[in-house]
Amino acid sequence: MKIIYHGHSFLEVFSKDYSILIDPFITGNPVCDISKDDIKKCDYIILTHGHGDHYGDTDFLAQKFNATVLAIYELAVFASKRGLKTHELNIGGGYNFPFGRVKLTPAYHSSSTIEGGYAGDPAGILLYIEGKTIYHAGDTSLFEDMKTIGETNKVDVAFLPIGDNYTMGVDDAVKAAEYIGAETVIPIHYNTFDLIKSDEKEFCRKIESIGKKCKILKPGEQIEL
Numbered sequence: 001m002k003i004i005y006h007g008h009s010f011l012e013v014f015s016k017d018y019s020i021l022i023d024p025f026i027t028g029n030p031v032c033d034i035s036k037d038d039i040k041k042c043d044y045i046i047l048t049h050g051h052g053d054h055y056g057d058t059d060f061l062a063q064k065f066n067a068t069v070l071a072i073y074e075l076a077v078f079a080s081k082r083g084l085k086t087h088e089l090n091i092g093g094g095y096n097f098p099f100g101r102v103k104l105t106p107a108y109h110s111s112s113t114i115e116g117g118y119a120g121d122p123a124g125i126l127l128y129i130e131g132k133t134i135y136h137a138g139d140t141s142l143f144e145d146m147k148t149i150g151e152t153n154k155v156d157v158a159f160l161p162i163g164d165n166y167t168m169g170v171d172d173a174v175k176a177a178e179y180i181g182a183e184t185v186i187p188i189h190y191n192t193f194d195l196i197k198s199d200e201k202e203f204c205r206k207i208e209s210i211g212k213k214c215k216i217l218k219p220g221e222q223i224e225l
């Protein structure tokens with residue numbers, strides 16, 4: 001399996017048979033390395049929450065590929081009313097999809113739809129796929145229940161926001177990595193805009209000082225699992 005980082009919180013996960021997009025923010029994303037027409041396959045889209053920098057190009061891509069949108073109940077209802085195929089989940093609930101299992105975790109943040117309406121609670125994502133466990137924290141502060149995620153999962157790779165202002169900054173994200181116990185940590189949600197400029201190298205030094213691996217992915221770069 002490979003996971004390509006496209007900047008901000010947008011990941012493209014390719015398993016053997018499926019392509020899964022997480023938070024596909026392409027249009028208006030100044031650090032994204034692709035345009036929406038470059039996506040050639042999309043079977044599922046998983047959304048952490050409704051904010052525009054995460055919902056992104058979901059309408060276009062879900063319609064073009066007839067992809068299923070996975071999101072918390074209220075956001076799934078919103079997407080469904082826009083004509084998209086959806087699967088609703090809620091916090092703490094998982095479901096076995098053809099590509100693997102998705103479980104939503106808590107995230108401490110806010111949420112609204114791109115029209116400003118109620119979008120339910122924000123979430124993080126646990127993705128169990130091809131024997132690996134991937135955690136995408138979504139937009140969140142540090143919170144102590146991340147310990148529970150670590151205690152109940154052997155997380156192979158954790159994608160954690162480090163941009164500060166809207167989410168955790170570097171030091172809180174280092175603490176989050178400690179709580180989650182992930183083997184490898186990859187910073188996301190930084191340097192997209194001036195407000196979330198962050199020092200990813202400092203983050204990696206601090207992650208390595210607690211005995212974990214850190215990998216910086218530039219937009220367009222990938223990891224193989």
Ligand code: NI
Nearest residue numbers: 049051109139
């Ligand atoms: Ni947000």
Ligand code: MN
Nearest residue numbers: 051053139166
């Ligand atoms: Mn965000």
